[in-house]
Amino acid sequence: MINKKKTIIYLIILLFFMQFIINYGLFFYNKKYKINFNIENFIEKTFSLENNIITYYERDVLNNDSSLKNIVVIHSPFESSFNSNYMLSNIFNIFNDSTNNFKIILIDLPAHGKSFKQNNYDYSFRNISSCILKLLENLNINDIYLICDKLSSNIGLNMISLNDKIFSNTILIDPVFNYNCYLENIKLSMKNKFLTLSSFIFLNLKNSELYLNNYVISYFNNKNSSNKHVKKMISESTPISIKEVSSKNINVFALVTNKKYFKSSYLKNLSNNFSVIFFLPHKNLVEQIIKK
Structure with a gap:
């Protein structure tokens, strides 16, 4: 029994030591190669809400003199606007050749990315939805195409239930509504840590834009998505x-x-509750829905 206790203690110490070495290795790598943690082609902006700062990224695609189509993208828990941009970057680039104008807004949810992290704050989906709505109302935009990824679909639908006047279409990508809180927290938290280390290894084995993007996103999320607040x-x-x-x-x-x-x-439950559900690669469909 004593040997088992010692073994567990040694394992815990080893894990902490390994994490310490890995974190410092990543830190010095970022410093040496001057890794950039900005979203290309987007302007970083902030919105103050009760002395708390929400960070969002804005990009205007102007092709003519017509009005703008407003696109707002909400990332999933344990992620950031880096994920939103990476997921839809091909579509955003296609907009340059469109006959329409677009305003694209990526939002870092509270406790994520560069947005505020605060103890004793109500991080429920309902309250977060209210925070994001205040930001959108402050920007004075309407007729919004709202895009939500995975668990953030709960935030998107909460936003609609609180104020349906400013939205025209909502796109939920791989929506998750029924989930086990404990399992989701473990799964998403460990996924971030695993992706950071694995993408760093692949990046050093083969330096490519794909591996660099994966590393930047996973490292940024691992450092800036507060686990205790997101949980x-x-x-x-x-x-x-x-x-x-x-x-x-x-x-x-x-x-x-x-x-x-x-x-x-x-999936059957989704089909029964949504008037339109697609089981196809989403990128082309997102583009078609927005262009209509």
Whole structure:
């Protein structure tokens, strides 16, 4: 029994030591090669809400003199606007050749990215939705195409239920509504740590733009998404009922990129609750929906 206790203690010490070495290795690598943690082609801006700073990124794509189509993208927990940009970068670039004008806004959720991290704050999906709405209302934009990824679909639907006047279409990519809080927290937290280390190894084995992008995103998220606050966000939130927004006069598109990630019963439930659900690669569909 004593040997087992000693073994566990030694393992814990070893893990802390390994994490210490890895973190300092990554830090010196970033400093040596001057890794840039800015989102290309976007202007970084901030919004003050009760002395708390929400960071967002803005980009205007102007092709003519017509009005702008407003696109707002919300990333998933344990991620940041880096993920939003990476996920939809090809579409954003296609907008340069469009006949329309676009204003693209990527938002770092509270406790994520460069937005505020504060103890004793209500990080529930409902309250976070209210915070993001105040930012959008301050920007005075309407007719918004709202794009939400995975768990942030709960935030998107909460936003619609609180104020459906400023949205025209909502696109939910791989929406997750029914989840185990404990398992989701562990899975997402460990995913960040694993991606940071693995992408760093691949980057050193083969220096390429793909591996560099993966490393920058995972490292940034691992350092700037506060685990204790994000865990609080998931554990203290109640998944919103899809029926709460079904009566709203807003088109809600559910896009599932890979059926294998979801149980058939869950997909059936999505099909029953959304008027439109696609089981196809989402990028082309997102582009088509926005262009219409």
